Amino acid sequence: MTTILVTGGCGFIASHFIRLILSQTNWRVINLDAITYAGNMENLEDVLSNPNHVFYRGDITDSKYVSTIFETEKPSSVVNFAAESHVDRSIIDSSPFLKTNILGTHVLLEVARQKQTSRFLQVSTDEVYGDAEGKAPRREDDLLKPSSPYASSKASADLLCLSYHRTYGMPIIIVRSANNYGPFQFPEKLIPLMIRKALTNSSLPVYGDGLQQRDWLYVKDNVSAILSALQSGHIGSIYNIGTGIDRTNLDVINTICDLLAEEQGEDTEKFRSLIEFTADRPGHDRRYALDTERIKTELGWSAQVSFDVGLKDTIRWYLNNQSWIESVTSGKYTTYYEDVYAGLKQDS
């Protein structure tokens, strides 16, 4: 039986990946997660009793612990989702980003190399390319020009992985995904943050002019792409994953307001009037845009869920799971929130 090690398995995207693996294969999934603020066992409540899901609590930077897991479970593949992922947090303090995203990836690479793992899939991001404003959609071989400490840490991890492929012949595959959204996303990211704030009648903070563009990818589409890259991707290859459609942040926020109004039988102005422009995020990239020809032609993957359908489903999920939101937003999160948004208040 195939055994795979999934790191950061209690986080948003990885929990969807684990659910997909358990429903579509007979593989054993070894889930190694440190359970920091954004990783929650609640994200996997429905699969916790599945005998093919084995949970280890620990940090990917702990090489002794990682080695022990490899010796005990003998995974044939590693899928590295574990990461500090929130750009605003990396601007306040980049140390945990360097530690988990770079050193943690290095530990996994070293152990996987010693144990001769047959596949190592690194989950990366479109942010490694930096700002795509005025440029063609970014291709996998384009220059890396990350703007934030978060994006730099992910770019560093990508480079380490590629060097392990070139130097040691390690069976590396890298995927670079666009902005994800969907159920179980931690409410510090744009879409769940706006839903949560609109529901509590709080202001909706739009950074700068709100005309920055992002490619929004439904999380279930993303994890199906990651699974096909793991199963059929070429060793040493990088695959961009996105829908190819950009939207401005303001457009996304207005659509959230409209859909919430529709769901609750309210006037959309009730929510749109909460929009408040704040100072911009430092180093804020204006646009991310990915060329996804490679994954389409080599792996036959393309996004299946339109933004309107995915967003509607997501809003309904948050409306029906408000207790989840309350349980994942602890006192620690509140302090972080005050730190970020106090600094962004417009003077005028």
Ligand code: DAU
């Ligand atoms: O592009 C992939 C990346 O998407 C992932 O690699 C990151 O881990 C993930 O956090 C996400 O990064 P972003 O910075 O794009 O996501 P975020 O949800 O923080 O912000 C999306 C856009 O919305 C961005 O242009 C900043 C803006 N924004 C965000 C927040 C939280 C606001 O205008 N107001 C806000 O309060």
